Amino acid sequence: MHDIRWIRDNPQAFDQGLAARGREPLSSALIALDDARKAAVGTLQACQERRNAASKEIGQAMGAKDMARADSLKAEVAALKDRMAEAEIAEKKANADLTAALEVLPNLPLAEVPLGPDESANVEHHRFGAPRQVTNAREHFELGEALGQMDFEVAAKLSGSRFVVLKKHLARMERALSQFMLDLHTDTHGYTEVNPPVLVKSDAVYGTSQLPKAAEDMFRTEQGLWLTPTAEVTLTNLVAQEIVAEEVLPLRLTAGTQCFRSEAGAAGRDTRGMLRQHQFLKVELVSITAPEQSNDEHERMLACAEEVLKRLDLHYRVVTLCTGDMGFSARKTYDIEVWLPGQKAFREISSCSTCGDFQARRMNARYRPKAVDGKAGSPQFVHTLNGSGTAVGRALIAVMETYQQDGGGIAVPAVLQPYMGGLQMIEKA
Template sequence: MHDLKLIRDNPEAFDASLARRGFPASAAAVLDLDLKRRDAQTRLQVMQARRNDASREIGQVKSKGGDASALMAEIATLKSDIQAADEADKALAAEMEALLSTIPNLPAPEVPEGGEEANTEIRRWGTPRLAEGAAHYELGEGLGLMDFEAAARMSGARFVVLKGALARLERALGQFMLDLHTTENGYMEVAPPVLVRDQAVYGTGQLPKFAEDLFRTTNGFWLVPTAEVPLTNLVREQILDDADLPLRMTALTPCFRSEAGAAGRDTRGMIRQHQFAKVELVSITTPEQSAAEHERMTACAEEVLKRLDLPYRVLLLAAGDMGFGATKTYDLEVWLPGQKTYREISSCSNCGDFQARRMQARAKAPGAKNARPVHTLNGSGLAVGRTLVAVLENYAQADGSIAVPTVLQPYMGGLQTISPHA
C-alpha cells in the first residue's frame, strides 16, 4: 500500500517509478479519487457542524419559550444527509483502498530498469561442475526413492513421493537450515499456521492481485504460498517499540502454489510443484535498519549454500522482474549440472513500508509523538525441495549413488552415501 501524501506531493515521480516496473501511470486516478473523498469529507464535516449548531439553537429557542420545530426538522434532514454522506465516504475509502491495493511497490533508486534481461549479477561463489550430469529426477528414480507416478495417481501433476533416504535427506536439509539460522544467524524459530484468512494474505500483498496463484479451502482459508504470510502478519495491527527491532523470525513449513502461470514450465521433476517445503526468513525493522538488514538476510541465505558447498550466484533483480511487494530483491541461483545452468533457490526482498501499511504495523521510538510504519523483509533460507535437487545433481556419483554433504551426515545418522533403495 502506498502513502497518499507521497503521491500528492510528487505525482510525476510516483508515475516515473511505476514506469520503471512497466506499470501504467496511476497517480491521476489516485488523486482524482482522493479529491472526491476529501470533498465528501468536507461536506460531511460541514453538515455535522451545522447539526451541532442547530442542536444548540434548539436549546436556546426552547429556553425562551419559542418554537423550535423548524430547527428540529432541519436536524432530522441533516441526520439523513449525514448518514448518506458517511456511507458515501466509506464507499470512496473502499474504492481508494481497492485501487491502491493493485499498484505495486516502487523500486529503490539503485534497482536497474528493465525486465528479466536487465537482472544484474552481483557475485558468484564456488566452481560449477561442467561435466555432463543427470537430471535430479533421473537420479531419484534411478535410486528407486523418487516416485512421480504414485504421486500423480493420488494428486495429479506437480507432486512427488520421496522414500527412504531421500525422504530423510529432505528432512535433514530443513533441520540443518533451521539450526543454522536459529543458533548462528539470530532468527527465532516459529511454528505458524499454514491456513490463513483473507486479511493475512492481503497484508503481504498476494491478494487481491494474485488470488489465482493460491489454493483456497471451501470454508474461506488460504493455504500459505510461503511462511512469509503468517510470520509477517505476527506484527499485524501492532505498535512495536523501536528498541525491540529488528525482529528476526524463521519457519519451516509446507507451502502451496497453484502455479497458474507456469503451464508448460518445469513439468518434469521437483523444480516447480504445488506442494513443497521451505525455510523462510522474515525481518521487521525500522526504516533506518532495513537496507543493512537486507544485505544481512541475503548473506544468511548464502551461508546455507556455502555450508552445502553448492556453487551459486547472486542477482540484483531489475525493476520489471521484482515481486509485487518488493522495493529491492536479490535472487540466489544455484548451479544445476543436470540443466547446465543456474536456477533460483532463494529470493530475498526488502518491502520497505509497503506491507506494513496494508497490515497497519507500526513502531514508535522512545519519546516520539507518533508511530510510523515498520519495514518488512523476507527471503528463502532456502527452498528445501530445490536444495534437494541441487544436492542430488551436484553430489551424484558415476554409479548413480549420491554422496551426502558433510554437514548433513549428522542429520542422516552418519550415512555418507545414498545408494539404490537406501
C-alpha cells in the same frame, strides 16, 4: 500499500516509480479519488457542525416561546440527518474506491534497482565457487527414479500432477536439509524459530500483498482459509495490528514449513521433476526493522541465505532483479541462483526482498521510537523483509545433481552427514 499523502506531495516521483514497473501514470487519478473522499468528509463534518448548532438554537427558540422558529429548525435538523446519511455513504464509497485503486499497485523500486522489462535485464552481482565437473550429468528426477526413492507416478495417483513421493534416504535428506538450515539460522545467524499455521485468514494474505493480486496462485479451503504459499505470510503477520518497541528491533524470524501454490501462471513450465510443485518445503527468513535498519538488514539476510549454499559447497550466483522482474511487494530483490549440472543452468533457490513500509501499511504494523529527553515518539510503520533461506526441495535437487556419482549414487555433503546418521553415500538398495 502506498501512502496517498506521499503521492499528493510527490506525484512526479510516484509516476516515475510506476513507469519503472511498466505502469501508466496514476497520481492524478488517485489524487482525484482522494479529493472525492475529502469532499465527502468535509460535507459530513459541515452537516454535523450545523446539526449541533441547530440543536442548540432549537432549545433557545423553545425557551423564547418562538415555536415557528423551533419547528423550522427541527425540519432543518431532519434534513441534515438525511444529508449526513448520504455523506456517510459517499465517504465509504470514496474510501473503498481509493483503497481498491491503491491495493493493486506494486511497490516502487529503489533508485539503484536496474531498469528492465523482464529477467533478461537482471544484473549479476557475484558468484561463489565453480561448476563441478560431472560426467554425463543426469537430472534429479532421473537420479531419484533410478534409485527407487523418488516416485512421481504414485504421487500422481494420490494427488495429481506436480507432486512427488520421496522415500528412504532422499526423504531423509530433504528433512536433513531443513534441519540443517534451521539450525544454522537460529544458532549462527540469530533468528528465532517459529512453527506457524499453514492455514490463514484472508486478512493475513492481504497484509503481505498476496491478495488480491495473486488469488489464483493460491489454494483456498471451503471454509475460506488459505493455504500459505510461503511462511512470509505468517511470520510477517505476527506484528500485524501491533505497536512494538524500537528496542526489540530488528525482529528476525525463521520457519520451515510446507508451502502450497497452484502454479496457475506456470502452465507447461518445469512439468518434469520437482522444481515447480504444488506442495514444497521451504525455510523462510523474515525481518521486522526500523526504517534506517532495513537496507543493512537486506544485505545481512542475503548473506545468511548464501551461507547455506556455501556450507553445502554448491556453485551459485547472486543477481539483482530488474524493475520488471521483481515481486509485487518488493522495492529491491536479490535472487540466489544455484547451478544444476543436470540442467546445465542456474535456477532460483532463494529470493531476498526488502519491502519498506509497503506491507506494514496494509497490516498496520508499527513501532514506537525510543524516547528522547523523556518524550516518547509517535508510532511509525516498520519495514519488512523476507527471503528463502532456502527452498528445501530445490536444495535437494542441487545436492543430487551436484554430488551425483558415475554409478548413479549420490554423495552426502559433509555438513549433512550428522543429520543422516553418518551416511556418506546414497545408493540403490
